[in-house]
Amino acid sequence: MDLLLILTYSALCIAIFKIFKIPLNKWTVPTAILGGIALISTLLLLMNYNHPYTKFAREYFVTIPITPAVKGLVTEVNVKANMPVKKGDVLFKIDPVPYEAVVQQKLAALKEAEQQVPQLQAAYETAHANYKQAEANVIRTESAYKRYQKGHRDGGQNSPFTELELDNRRQLYFASVAQLDAAKAEELRNRLAYESNIDGVNTKVAGLQAELAKAQYDLDQTIVRAPTDGVVTQLALREGVMAVPLPLRPALTFIPDEERFVAGAFWQNSLLRLKEGDEAEVIVDAIPGVVFKGKVAKILPAMAEGEIQFSGNLQSSNKLFQRGRVLVLIDVEDHELLAQLPAGVAGQAAIYTEHFSHVAIMRKVLLRMQGWLNYLFGEGH
Structure with missing residues (x-):
């Protein structure tokens, strides 16, 4: 870009010297040179600071x-x-064969578990009936034992019940109490197995349903x-x-298929001028002479050169020597034309701020001249 400006000035000076037949002497040549240095230096300072340009621009895409x-x-x-x-x-x-086999295996186990639920209910009802029967048996044996005990006590020597008969009734009563305890424990075990639910579903069935869902998910994948x-x-x-x-x-x-953005790397001394919404233009090496208009979409808030991550290693001072550039995202307007190009094409970009807007015209002319050079040269010249 700087070279284009110098060549343009040189061509203009030659044309003026030829057209107006200005003699080449110790006054005219130094004046043209010194004037060119002053003019070009001023323009470069104003353009580079207020309307930054970068030859490092590229379209980035996500995979x-x-x-x-x-x-x-x-x-x-x-x-x-x-x-x-x-x-x-x-x-x-x-x-899918291995995963289909797992699905069938889990499905069979689930069906078996679902069929066991009515069996658990029947087992619980049976255990409950046995408990009630044992409870009635306790009441019957206890009543008989107490009747024998009272008759033996009241009859004395003339009791119709012998000591042996009384002891038999006592043992029958104690045995019925033990049977009641066993029936109660069995009823509790069957009730817990039957009433073990998650959201109204038997826990074993729910567990197999989850395993079947996981197997079906793997099959779908x-x-x-x-x-x-x-x-x-x-x-x-x-x-x-x-x-x-x-x-x-x-x-x-x-x-x-996503909206494409172009990223440009600009010098850090342009940060005070850049802001979101500024007008921008991009030229792409793949399409010489075409200028893409756009806007500054985002100035990225971080630079990789200053990044530090947790690790067991000390940071080297070599990173301090890497100055780095600011990444600016540019949203181009002609998405359809850009979409026709391979993703990731490279180019150059310029941003026009609101400061010294009259100098932006020269930056636009130079950018277009740079685009025309793409007909002759590639790879950023």
Whole structure:
């Protein structure tokens, strides 16, 4: 950009000297040189500070690593590389046989548990009936024991009940009390088994329902679908590959359809002038001569050069030597034209602030001249 300004001034001076036939002497040449130095220096200072420019601009995009939730052999690859897909479209399939077997196993166990619930109810009712029977037996044996005891006591030597008969009745009574305790414990055990519920569902049944839901979820995950509208590029997945749920080894790279932003790296001395909403222009190396108009969407609040994360290592002073630049997001207006280009194209950008707005015209002219040079040169010249 600076070189363009110098070359433009040089061409203008040559034209003036030729057209007006100004002689080249010790007065005219130094005057043109010194005037050019003063004029160009002033313009550069005003432009670079008030209307910053960067040759480091790039369109950034987000990718989604597609990692399967379950492990298995890939049986089908349904997506085609670089072809648009819709949300929910099948990307690839994993062999479902092991997961179908688990679902059937859990389903059988659930059916068995559901059939056991009426059995638990019947067992509880039986235990309750046995308890009532044992309770009635206690009352009967106790009454007989007390009658024998009273008759033996009141009759004395003439008692119709012998000591042996009284002892038998006593033992029958004690045995019925023990049977009552056992029946009560059995009733309690069956009642707890029958009434053990979670939200009205038997606990064993509820546990197996949860296991079945987990098994069904794993089975559903054998079909991997697109998380949103987008495209898969650089497709290397093939049938027979073992897909594993490891975040560091995704099976596909998915590019979602999202609004594109261009990021430019500007010198830090422009921060006092930059603000959100400022007018901006971007030129892209891929389309020479085309200028994308836009607005400053966001000035990122942090710079990676000053980042510190927790670790067991001391920070080196070498980081202090890295000055870094401010990242500015630019929202371009012509999204349709930009969307026709490959995501991640590079270019250059300029921002026009409200200060010294008349100097912005020169910055716009120089930016367009830089764009025209893209016809001849690439890679940021």
